[in-house]
Amino acid sequence: MVRxxxxxxxxxxxxxxxxxxxKEAAASIRLEPGVVCIFPMAExxxxxRIRLLEIYASREAYEAHLQSPHFQEYKTRTLPMVxxxxxxxxxxxxxxxxxxxxxKLR
Amino acid sequence: MVRxxxxxxxxxxxxxxxxxxxKEAAASIRLEPGVVCIFPMAExxxxxRIRLLEIYASREAYEAHLQSPHFQEYKTRTLPMVxxxxxxxxxxxxxxxxxxxxxKLR
Numbered sequence: 001m002v003r004x005x006x007x008x009x010x011x012x013x014x015x016x017x018x019x020x021x022x023k024e025a026a027a028s029i030r031l032e033p034g035v036v037c038i039f040p041m042a043e044x045x046x047x048x049r050i051r052l053l054e055i056y057a058s059r060e061a062y063e064a065h066l067q068s069p070h071f072q073e074y075k076t077r078t079l080p081m082v083x084x085x086x087x088x089x090x091x092x093x094x095x096x097x098x099x100x101x102x103x104k105l106r
Numbered sequence: 107m108v109r110x111x112x113x114x115x116x117x118x119x120x121x122x123x124x125x126x127x128x129k130e131a132a133a134s135i136r137l138e139p140g141v142v143c144i145f146p147m148a149e150x151x152x153x154x155r156i157r158l159l160e161i162y163a164s165r166e167a168y169e170a171h172l173q174s175p176h177f178q179e180y181k182t183r184t185l186p187m188v189x190x191x192x193x194x195x196x197x198x199x200x201x202x203x204x205x206x207x208x209x210k211l212r
Contacts, residue, residue, distance in 0.1 A: 002147055004110075004157065022200045039159075041108055041196035051110065051196065053145075053159055090147035090157065094128045 001056040006086040009048045013081035021050075024074035032068065034061025055092075107162040108196040115154045119187035127156070130180035138174065140167025161198075 009017045018040075025038040036055040043049040056062040065071055115123045124146075131144040142161040149155040162168040171177055 004147075018199060025200060040199040041110075042199055044195040044197055047197070050199075088157075089150040091150055091153070093124060093146040093148055093156075094131060 001054075001059055001062050002090040002092050003054045004088045004090055005050075005052040005054060006084075006088065007050040007052075008083040009050060010081055010083055011048050014048055017050075017078055017081045020074055020077050024070050025052075027070035028065060028068070031070070032061070032065055034058060035065055107160075107165055107168050108198050109158075109160045110194045110196055111156075111158040111160060112190075112192040112194065113156040113158075114189040115156060116187055116189055117154050120154055123156075123184055123187045126180055126183050130176050131158075133176035134171060134174070137176070138167070138171055140164060141171055 021040055025040055028035040028038055034057040036057055037053060038055075039053040041051050041053070043051070056065065127146055131146055134141040134144055140163040142163055143159060145159040147157045147159070149157070162171065
């Protein structure tokens with residue numbers, strides 16, 4: 001399961017948001033074998049525009065992630081900081097060009 | 107150097123475009139140590155909308171990539187197939203959550 005999340009963060013909360021996001025992404029990768037990647041990026045021209053490449057090993061792994069304490073904490077704490085959120089469901093076209101990343105995929 | 111390229115492909119050329127893209131991405135990863143990742147995705151709801159996560163080890167690696175025969179061939183052959191192209195320059199916020207992917211980064 002591959003997705004790009006596009007967020008816009010309130011500029012006054014940007015630093016706080018990023019700290020919480022980094023903690024959540026790191027915990028997800030460390031604790032959840034089914035979280036293949038959470039890769040946070042900011043637009044160079046507008047750093048309050050955040051994009052995350054999210055890859056989960058399966059739909060079930062994603063559902064489990066939503067229930068995890070670290071995701072629940074992230075969601076609750078960042079809700080007032082996020083102006084908009086768009087989830088763009090993607091399909092990977094060629095996993096062979098990212099073999100290292102996909103080693104956890106099944 | 108991290109970027110998301112957003113393309114819209116003419117639907118009648120989609121199959122041809124994807125074949126050329128896959129060939130180019132695979133060649134780049136195989137032949138160019140400075141091309142960390144070219145990860146092609148299509149939107150689930152509109153498969154003619156393509157996004158590529160592109161990561162280069164450095165600006166120099168990117169410039170070299172532009173001069174490579176496989177990129178030149180890709181660009182020439184796909185130019186008539188692409189309706190729009192937007193290049194969104196990104197900054198990675200936390201490489202620690204993608205260690206395998208970033209092993210080629212310097």
